Amino acid sequence: MNLSKLNITQLIKLLIPPILLQILRRLKDNRYGWKGNYNTWQEAEKNATGYDNTKILQVVKNSVLKVKNGEAIYERDSVIFDKIQYSWELLAGLMYAGAKMGGIIKVCDFGGSLGSTYYQNKKFLDGFKKVSWSVVEQKHFVDIGKKEFEDDELKFFYNVNESVLKEKAEILLLSSVLQYLEKPFELLDNILKNDFKYILIDRTAFSRNSETIKLQTVPPNIYEASYPCRFFDKTKFIEYFRNKNYRIIEEFDALDKANSEYEFKGFILESITK
Numbered sequence: 001m002n003l004s005k006l007n008i009t010q011l012i013k014l015l016i017p018p019i020l021l022q023i024l025r026r027l028k029d030n031r032y033g034w035k036g037n038y039n040t041w042q043e044a045e046k047n048a049t050g051y052d053n054t055k056i057l058q059v060v061k062n063s064v065l066k067v068k069n070g071e072a073i074y075e076r077d078s079v080i081f082d083k084i085q086y087s088w089e090l091l092a093g094l095m096y097a098g099a100k101m102g103g104i105i106k107v108c109d110f111g112g113s114l115g116s117t118y119y120q121n122k123k124f125l126d127g128f129k130k131v132s133w134s135v136v137e138q139k140h141f142v143d144i145g146k147k148e149f150e151d152d153e154l155k156f157f158y159n160v161n162e163s164v165l166k167e168k169a170e171i172l173l174l175s176s177v178l179q180y181l182e183k184p185f186e187l188l189d190n191i192l193k194n195d196f197k198y199i200l201i202d203r204t205a206f207s208r209n210s211e212t213i214k215l216q217t218v219p220p221n222i223y224e225a226s227y228p229c230r231f232f233d234k235t236k237f238i239e240y241f242r243n244k245n246y247r248i249i250e251e252f253d254a255l256d257k258a259n260s261e262y263e264f265k266g267f268i269l270e271s272i273t274k
Contacts, residue, residue: 034205034214034229034262041182044213044228057140059223061148064114068149075116077176079222084120089252090175090202091121093268096249097171097198103129108160108169110136110191111177114145115154125153134163164194172196176203176256179230185240192244195271199246202266203254207231209261231262238267245273 038044059078066072066080074084098105105128109117112135118125125131131153135145145156157163172191178184178201211233217226238248249268256264 032217032219034216034231036215038213038215038228041213041228041230044215045182047215048227049225050227054140056223056225057144060113060141061144064116064119065148067119074120076120077116077222085255086120087202087255087266089250089266089268090117090200091124093198093200093250094121094171095124096268097200098128101170101197105130105171106132106134106167106169107171107173108134108136108163108167108194108196109173109175110160111180112137112173112175114141114149117173117175118154132167132169134167134169136160136163160191160194169194170197172199174199174201174204179205179232180227181230182228184230188240188244195273197271199241199267199269201269203256203264204237204266205229205231205256205262206234206237206265207262211236234265241267241269245271247272 036044036047056078063072063075063078063080067075072080074081076085094105094107105125107118109115112118114137115133115135118133118135125133132155133153134155134157135142136157136159137145139158142156142158150156155163155167157166163169172194178188181187212231214229214231215226216229218224241248246269249270252266252268254264254266258264
């Protein structure tokens with residue numbers, strides 16, 4: 001081996017014992033993900049940078065555009081994959097609702113980024129008679145969505161009421177969104193006044209113990225951001241929707257990795273009053 005051709009990083013790696021390299025990698029990885037246990041949302045927010053910024057939007061936009069233009073297969077949370085990682089249970093929920101509605105899919109995708117779930121499942125959605133997919137997002141996402149992504153099927157709206165008024169959605173999709181809201185149940189109280197027939201919940205965080213709030217730090221190779229994340233009490237979470245007259249068709253494990261402290265779940269819910 002010609003040591004003179006190695007750069008300083010490669011040389012250091014050669015000199016450090018493999019076991020120490022493993023420890024260093026783990027320490028680096030431990031800086032990211034979900035950390036801490038905060039008593040209040042505001043307490044966690046003080047330590048967060050937030051995700052309401054143009055840099056994140058630009059990263060997400062570039063990734064989703066690649067999928068839209070056929071330059072990439074699949075995007076999730078701005079990360080490009082070479083193979084679609086389906087949430088088969090979520091797709092089953094869409095199929096279930098679509099079958100009951102005579103082959104017509106009308107979705108209100110709350111917190112749906114720039115249409116990630118729409119593009120993820122488009123191959124299957126194309127089999128329906130009619131598809132209306134309405135994304136409700138933050139203003140800067142909607143502005144870009146309307147300009148770069150909107151078409152006859154995929155629409156973007158600033159609030160749920162506007163979406164339902166124009167597109168008459170009967171399916172509410174909540175994927176990886178509720179845990180990032182300061183007051184999720186207060187917001188849901190207003191959203192559910194629209195009397196959705198079906199609610200599809202995916203990639204939602206639950207504590208294996210009592211409800212807690214953590215700080216999520218995103219690895220910088222994705223984008224630089226940190227924000228509060230709520231880990232729900234699953235029993236109370238389910239009870240909320242039952243009190244709103246929804247029954248659980250199915251509960252399932254989401255794609256996100258679980259551990260001994262928390263898990264990520266999804267639900268297919270159907271109204272018992274419509």
